[in-house]
Amino acid sequence: MSDLNENDLRKLFQAAGHQVPTEGLTDRIMARVSVTRIVRLDLAEPLISKRAWILIGIGLVTLCTMLGLMPGASTQPTGPTSSLVSLIGAFVPRIHLPQGSWPLWSVFALGSVLFFVWVDNAITRGTRRTTA
Amino acid sequence: MDIAPLIARTLGGDPRAYAEVVRTYQHMVYTVCHRVLRNTEDAEEATQDTFVKAYQNLAGFSGGAKFSTWLYSIAFRTAISHGRKRRPDSLSVDELAHHPSAEREDGMQQADVRHYLNKALGMLSEEDASVLSFFYLEELSVEEIVTVTGLSASNVKVKLHRGRKKLLDELNSELKGEAHTLLLDHV
Numbered sequence: 001m002s003d004l005n006e007n008d009l010r011k012l013f014q015a016a017g018h019q020v021p022t023e024g025l026t027d028r029i030m031a032r033v034s035v036t037r038i039v040r041l042d043l044a045e046p047l048i049s050k051r052a053w054i055l056i057g058i059g060l061v062t063l064c065t066m067l068g069l070m071p072g073a074s075t076q077p078t079g080p081t082s083s084l085v086s087l088i089g090a091f092v093p094r095i096h097l098p099q100g101s102w103p104l105w106s107v108f109a110l111g112s113v114l115f116f117v118w119v120d121n122a123i124t125r126g127t128r129r130t131t132a
Numbered sequence: 133m134d135i136a137p138l139i140a141r142t143l144g145g146d147p148r149a150y151a152e153v154v155r156t157y158q159h160m161v162y163t164v165c166h167r168v169l170r171n172t173e174d175a176e177e178a179t180q181d182t183f184v185k186a187y188q189n190l191a192g193f194s195g196g197a198k199f200s201t202w203l204y205s206i207a208f209r210t211a212i213s214h215g216r217k218r219r220p221d222s223l224s225v226d227e228l229a230h231h232p233s234a235e236r237e238d239g240m241q242q243a244d245v246r247h248y249l250n251k252a253l254g255m256l257s258e259e260d261a262s263v264l265s266f267f268y269l270e271e272l273s274v275e276e277i278v279t280v281t282g283l284s285a286s287n288v289k290v291k292l293h294r295g296r297k298k299l300l301d302e303l304n305s306e307l308k309g310e311a312h313t314l315l316l317d318h319v
Contacts, residue, residue, distance in 0.1 A: 004303050006296060012303075013268035016246040018159035019166040021176055028176075029154050029183045034147065039188050 046124050053120050057113030064109065135199045142190060150190075154183055157200065160270065161207045167265045168211035168258045178214045182207040197279065204270070204280045208262060215258065252302035259283075260295035267292055 004012070048056075135156070141149035158179065165178040185206050193202055253261040259281070266272045266280060277288045 004300055004307075006300065009264075009296060009299065010268045012245065012249060013265065015242065016249045016269075017242060018163040018269070019175070019246075021158065021162045021179065022172065025158055025162070025176060025179065026151060026154050029158070029180050030147065030151050032180055032184050033150060033154075033187050036184050036187055038143065038190055040191055 046120055048120065050117055050120050053116045054113060057109070057116065061106070061109045061113075064105075136195065139190060139193065139199070142187075150187060157203055158183075160200065161203060163265065163269065164204055164207040164262065165211040165214075167253065167262045168208065168215055170254060170258075174214055175211070178207070178211045181214070182210045185210065198276075200270075201272070201276050201279055204266070204272070205282075208280055209282075212258075248303065248306065252299050252306060255302045256295050256298055260291050260298070263288055263291040264295045264299060 135153065138149045138153050142153065161182050162175055162179045165182065166172075166175040169175045169178060182203070186203055189206075193199065253264070256264070263277060263281065263283075266277045267274075272280065274285055274288050274292075277283070278285050281288070283291070
């Protein structure tokens with residue numbers, strides 16, 4: 001008579017089947033479930049959405065461009081934006097112009113927008129994980 | 133069986149739907165708990181806790197994984213946690229194998245097979261016995277067992293290999309030549 005081998009194990013487990021609990025287990029479980037509440041997942045919405053961050057970023061870049069605050073721009077604004085800058089300048093007389101190059105500041109502004117979008121996503125993911 | 137409508141109805145406040153979920157999975161969950169705890173009372177308590185925890189967190193079930201895998205995971209961790217605070221006067225595996233309710237419901241043949249299998253599994257560690265049961269009885273893949281137990285894939289493979297060998301040794305030494313006639317006639 002040969003011994004049991006590896007192939008017999010699956011058949012053996014299947015033949016033995018599941019353990020059988022005592023009668024009335026379902027009722028006992030449901031009695032406990034009836035006094036239990038489901039934890040609802042009310043996901044906290046981020047205060048500032050991804051779209052809002054993008055719009056804020058674009059708005060900031062546009063404003064900076066229009067005001068001629070980009071490094072390398074003249075302290076005396078010229079062209080179509082000059083009247084707008086003069087107008088704002090009247091209300092905010094001491095605007096300090098930053099030093100640097102225009103492309104660098106553009107990259108910085110774009111990078112800031114992307115960073116804020118990433119932060120927004122990370123906060124959203126973190127909130128979901130904590131709530132779950 | 134499509135469990136999604138039952139879950140949706142449960143979340144909608146229908147308790148009969150969850151009773152149906154319990155009826156569908158209670159034997160599987162009880163078996164997982166029994167493999168770890170090897171005691172009727174503790175296994176039933178852990179089974180109850182499992183279904184209560186699953187109910188509480190049902191809204192968190194994403195549907196990305198299989199419901200059974202999610203439930204096994206809760207059951208396994210709950211049973212392990214119960215095992216840490218188990219009573220010292222627990223019933224032995226032998227006593228469990230001759231539990232009268234099992235014999236009444238299944239008939240002697242299946243009860244015999246279960247008795248010898250339980251006895252041999254009782255010689256293995258709780259984790260090894262559970263991993264073998266997940267693989268051979270519940271037919272979970274190694275990846276699914278990793279999800280359920282939290283063990284690494286390589287650890288699961290080692291436990292499968294080691295457990296399989298030890299289980300066969302135990303069964304063959306316990307039953308000697310009668311192994312095939314007694315067990316495999318019923319397979």
